Amino acid sequence: MLTLERKALILETLNSEGRVVAKDLSQKLDLSEDTIRRDLRELAAEGLLQRVHGGALPASKALTDLPTRRKTAVSDKTAIAKVAAAMVKNGQIVFLDGGTTAVAVARALPLELNATAVTHSPDIAVALLDHPGIEIELVGGRIYKHSNVTVGAVAMEGIAHIRADIYFMGVTGVHPEQGLTTGSREEAAIKRSISRQSAETIVLASHEKLGAVSAYDVISLDQVDGIIVERNCAREFSDAMASKGVSLIKA
Structure with a gap:
């Protein structure tokens, strides 16, 4: 799965389930947790999610200008x-x-x-x-x-x-x-x-x-x-x- 596809799936999961658990997603996609964590770091840097212990939660849209x-x-x-x-x-x-x-x-x-x-x-x-x-x-x-x-x-x-x-x-x-x-x-x-x-x-x-x-x-x-x-x-x-x-x- 391409990086863009993984990130889209992460955001879709956040939207539908309200959270992403890195371990669960890595098992679902048969990828390492390090790969998922890297995706989460990059998405967090873009302000698209908030990383927490074990995964991520939706970032607030109230942080815009x-x-x-x-x-x-x-x-x-x-x-x-x-x-x-x-x-x-x-x-x-x-x-x-x-x-x-x-x-x-x-x-x-x-x-x-x-x-x-x-x-x-x-x-x-x-x-x-x-x-x-x-x-x-x-x-x-x-x-x-x-x-x-x-x-x-x-x-x-x-x-x-x-x-x-x-x-x-x-x-x-x-x-x-x-x-x-x-x-x-x-x-x-x-x-x-x-x-x-x-x-x-x-x-x-x-x-x-x-x-x-x-x-x-x-x-x-x-x-x-x-x-x-x-x-x-x-x-x-x-x-x-x-x-x-x-x-x-x-x-």
Whole structure:
């Protein structure tokens, strides 16, 4: 079998089964595991899958550039944003993560809401300028351009002195076994810090993130208070998350 054919089969298996086990595939194709692992390495380098121990899982499509993400799953994100916005009450301090779904949450907040919004995303701050009752606290630091959020020591210092009632977290991967992941080590650290400072952590998860995995762990599933997903998310995913005791909120 040619290399291109093997790689196509690997991607087809990922799409249909949600995972590739290197040992099983090598036996099926009567090839060495080293050959399969080499294919997996090359596909991972192209961003087409995420390698894990023993094989591979689907890579998150949420790792594309920001302009592309702004056009992805728009209806999902709008529905998720409405549910998230309804959770915020007057007088609360809410931390809004960076990302396109969080921007949708900011825009969905009622104009009559009186609250404090903390964010490390300039996009979020701008989206809230027309909300007269919302005080905006922008956390400083070095801009990570892929997500247009601040990271680094200055951002961590600012976050450490804030206590939020609720944190709407964005991630690039939500997987029943691998948990919550993202594509940047620094962003993962920032997200963990915000979660520690918040009474509740709610994950915003449009469909392209479900069942996907990225390189860096954020927090474990048992550390979140709920995950907002689109109403028609796959039954297999819902059942798998329920078995982990995770509360899914359908938008």
